[in-house]
Amino acid sequence: MPLTDLFATRTEGMKASEIRELLKLLDQPEVISFAGGIPDPTLFPREAYQRAMIDCTGSTEAASALQYAPSEGYLPLRQWIARYMAQYGVICGADNILITAGSQQALDYLGKLFLDAGDTVLVGWPTYLGALGAFNAYQPRYDRLDVATNQPPAALQDAAGGRVKFSYLSPDFANPTGVSLDLAERGRILDLADALDIAVVEDGAYQALRYSGDRLPPLLAIEQARKGDIDACRTIYCGSFSKTLAPGLRVGWVVAARPVIGQMVLLKQAADLQTATLNQMVTARVAEELFEPHVEQLRAVYGARLKAMLAALDRHMPDGVRWTRPEGGMFVWCQLPEGIDGADLLAQALATEKVAFVPGGAFFADGSNRNTLRLNFSMPNEAQIEEGITRLGRTLRVAMAAR
Amino acid sequence: MPLTDLFATRTEGMKASEIRELLKLLDQPEVISFAGGIPDPTLFPREAYQRAMIDCTGSTEAASALQYAPSEGYLPLRQWIARYMAQYGVICGADNILITAGSQQALDYLGKLFLDAGDTVLVGWPTYLGALGAFNAYQPRYDRLDVATNQPPAALQDAAGGRVKFSYLSPDFANPTGVSLDLAERGRILDLADALDIAVVEDGAYQALRYSGDRLPPLLAIEQARKGDIDACRTIYCGSFSKTLAPGLRVGWVVAARPVIGQMVLLKQAADLQTATLNQMVTARVAEELFEPHVEQLRAVYGARLKAMLAALDRHMPDGVRWTRPEGGMFVWCQLPEGIDGADLLAQALATEKVAFVPGGAFFADGSNRNTLRLNFSMPNEAQIEEGITRLGRTLRVAMAAR
Known part of the structure; x- marks a missing residue:
């Protein structure tokens, strides 16, 4: 009997976090990634x-x-x-x-x-x-x-x-x-x-x-x-x-x-x-x-990146896409038109535009709402944000036209 | 309803480790402790x-x-x-x-x-x-x-x-x-x-x-x-x-x-x-x-302490007490005569002789064999070992006479 047959019932269906597995694939320098959820290491004290x-x-x-x-x-x-x-x-x-x-x-x-x-x-x-x-x-x-x-x-x-x-x-x-x-x-x-x-x-x-x-x-x-x-x-x-x-x-x-x-x-x-x-x-x-002066510095840098991301989304997203307008944190959340699958869009975005994000379905306990995605703005700088959102907008237009 | 009523069934009967709770009480400098299970910090690299x-x-x-x-x-x-x-x-x-x-x-x-x-x-x-x-x-x-x-x-x-x-x-x-x-x-x-x-x-x-x-x-x-x-x-x-x-x-x-x-x-x-x-x-x-030269140094120091402990046990333990003769590690294990409870002995040893150890019952899944105790030799030096085992021998003689 293989040892895996001895595993407890709680291990059934456990699988690798899509996000962490994704992170491993994003080391190519030409990819602009909004997939992470990690702080910018150049800002560490x-x-x-x-x-x-x-x-x-x-x-x-x-x-x-x-x-x-x-x-x-x-x-x-x-x-x-x-x-x-x-x-x-x-x-x-x-x-x-x-x-x-x-x-x-x-x-x-x-x-x-x-x-x-x-x-x-x-x-x-x-x-x-x-x-x-x-x-x-x-x-x-x-x-x-x-x-x-x-x-x-x-x-x-x-x-x-x-x-x-x-x-x-x-x-x-x-x-x-x-x-x-x-x-x-x-x-x-x-x-x-x-x-x-x-x-x-x-x-x-x-x-x-x-x-x-x-x-x-x-x-x-x-x-x-x-x-x-x-x-x-x-x-x-x-x-x-x-x-x-x-x-x-x-x-x-x-x-x-x-x-x-x-x-x-x-x-x-x-x-x-x-x-x-x-x-x-x-x-x-x-x-x-x-702590406080350091976090104040993070707020200045990340706050500017969030502002850049919201401005880029305003400029480059096609009609029918909606997104949140956070006042802090590291993420913006996008709702895509019905019928656009976030995971499919990621494959397409990586292949044609070298831009990455996290498909949103994984964040629902029942795997529903696959027409969503999460964008991180703590790692990319403002120029990368502008360029990456431009690419994402293009990918989305192609996907929406193909529906 | 108190929040504790919401706790999962697995928490029933969980209690603090006797050893870790004991460690907190042993900060008095006059106590010679064989209760720990920790390395000697003066040897850290x-x-x-x-x-x-x-x-x-x-x-x-x-x-x-x-x-x-x-x-x-x-x-x-x-x-x-x-x-x-x-x-x-x-x-x-x-x-x-x-x-x-x-x-x-x-x-x-x-x-x-x-x-x-x-x-x-x-x-x-x-x-x-x-x-x-x-x-x-x-x-x-x-x-x-x-x-x-x-x-x-x-x-x-x-x-x-x-x-x-x-x-x-x-x-x-x-x-x-x-x-x-x-x-x-x-x-x-x-x-x-x-x-x-x-x-x-x-x-x-x-x-x-x-x-x-x-x-x-x-x-x-x-x-x-x-x-x-x-x-x-x-x-x-x-x-x-x-x-x-x-x-x-x-x-x-x-x-x-x-x-x-x-x-x-x-x-x-x-x-x-x-x-x-x-x-x-x-x-x-x-x-x-x-790693290797450092561990070689630990072996020399701890080995000498083990030797000192076994020699002190030979000299100071009353008849009817048996103990292991390890070739390494941090512990010697003692079997006391029937009817001597390790936990009672600890209370007595702390009160009258200021020497500590871990009662052995906790190491049995069913709490049996309470006439046992664990002695650590990685923390005390050789003089403390000789003095501490002398004190433990005296405590044991009193306990055995009182049976």
């Missing part, structure tokens, strides 16, 4: 990282930076995060915070914490592909979280066909749409969670990357303002340094009520003991030194 | 790490060291590991290797890969506590893997009461016993796995730390010698840099047949995307520069 690493491997620090450490995370980093969250209206202590290996790991642990097979998760339609990937290992069902309308909770509960455990969403500049929720929508998400008596998993990965418009409070801040005590809140906030400082150190965090954090610490202890000690100590130093 | 980090954050390298990277791991590190494994008789390519956040994470992913609730894992009695913790999240049953006797496979299959998926063991200087399997025992483990048609999870965490006796091949090497092709092997080898270089970077690896590695890459992609890029690049450089 390289020298601050180097200084912090030299400091952490100094003769006094190295003994702890290179050693095992507690599962909950490095205290000065948790304290920095508590101060950061306070700026967004979340008042918490270090014991409300767990450090994870990026916010992706937080999603895995939250699936592990809440989901028995057959339980339901409410997600956006579309939603972050990596969240579906993380939760899938725990064999949930998905139902649609529609923030635009007031959904009747009972109907939702029935439709889901399983026990609803949590809703998952990214209220600011969500991957893949770039769209943010307004205050009323945020309130409704919390009302729905109260009515269903479920948790809310708030993905704040892009929160700091706002280029225009007014800052809005995270769901956790709104809930805390309503209920007073963070330990009475059902919102579980996942944060990340990957989009603000650098992703290669894999440092993220979770803020939640203490009973949730306590159980997640146990899950982490069992699963990988702890996030790398060195990475936490280095991140604490870099964040302390330059 | 600090300067090599510092050089590697400066190199990896140089202007050319930083763009990739601080960026996202493929889930399978950094190719030069996988190539180094392939060469290292070849020294132990395992012939594999980089595509047989996945880099994990320590070998603990490999155990979590292997539980995720193989275990449906109710499946059986065969483990030593005792076995590594962290392996039980990692597997428990997938709700298996455990049955006893007895390497000393020739177990009839059918009886084992029946006794387990579930579908047996894999055996888990550490053939060299196992945590907690320090005991190694001889060649015949290694062969029998593989025979049993063939007869049961199950996988074998080989934990090689301590493999390089041999202080006396002859090197024995890993199970994977023996199986490959029998079957020729690594892709035909059922053994899955988990390695770690935590005991040889430093644990604080959280870098380990898995070597296995490509269909297993391929599926584990998907699991890792969904669970945390990748092991930290920087940590892999730094580890590759440090391993390349000094």
